[in-house]
Amino acid sequence: MDLAASELQTLRDKMLSFARLQLSDDALAEDVVQEALAGALKNADAFARAASLQTWVFAILKNKIADALRNRYRQPELESFDDECKECGSGDDQFNNKGHWQSHSSPQRWDAPERQIHDQHFWRVFDTCLEGLPAEQARVFMMREFIELSSDEICESLALSTSNLHVLLYRARLKLRQCLEGNWFNGGTSA
Known part of the structure; x- marks a missing residue:
């Protein structure tokens, strides 16, 4: 050559x-x-x-x-569990230490007038999604978000560990978000 x-x-x-x-x-x-x-x-x-x-x-x-x-x-590349969680997002950065949305990740309100007409219907869809949660998840979610009890108060009231409470809240939020996205935010208007 x-x-x-x-x-x-x-x-x-x-x-x-x-x-x-x-x-x-x-x-x-x-x-x-x-x-x-x-x-x-x-x-x-x-x-x-x-x-x-x-x-x-x-x-x-x-x-x-x-x-x-x-x-x-x-020989597929093996990803560690931590790498998978980084890609899919653990959700920890979305909530503060009290379990409420961080300002940078909270769901944003759509101010379009046609959306405001549906506010009452939104709450009906939300209630249906909430009812679809497992009972314990729905209960801790309501105690935290609507009654605004602290983690310690909820744990004491329901005899839960703090980590168990956080898992229940995390799962409830994810399921609610999924339900609302599928039945309200992405064009659906019925649960």
Whole structure:
């Protein structure tokens, strides 16, 4: 193989572009291109000139990409539980230490006049969603949000641990949010 530096760089750039497209991973693309070029140099004597050099090198690259994809699926990246929670959001940043919405994450009121007409209907939908909660979740939610009892008062009243209370409140809020989004905020107007 007798290539000028500029031809080799052009070939490498094309290979890298192809590998990035196939792998969606810049570092892995660099690796497979390097392996393909090293393999081509190592086996230069096997190049029969039956096809163009680019075709031959790309055939090697395709095999390297296939190997990389097989390895990716055989050995999937393991995510820690913490990584999964960071992606899906734990919800801890949405509530303050009293369990009320943080100002930056509280649901925003839509001030469109046509929405205000439906306020009474919204509360009917909300009540239906609240009734759909498990009894204990609904109870602690009402004690906290409507009666505005403190965590200590609720825990003492219901003989709950603080962590259990927070789990119940978190689950209640998530279920209510899901119900309201599905039955009110996303176009639905019935529960």
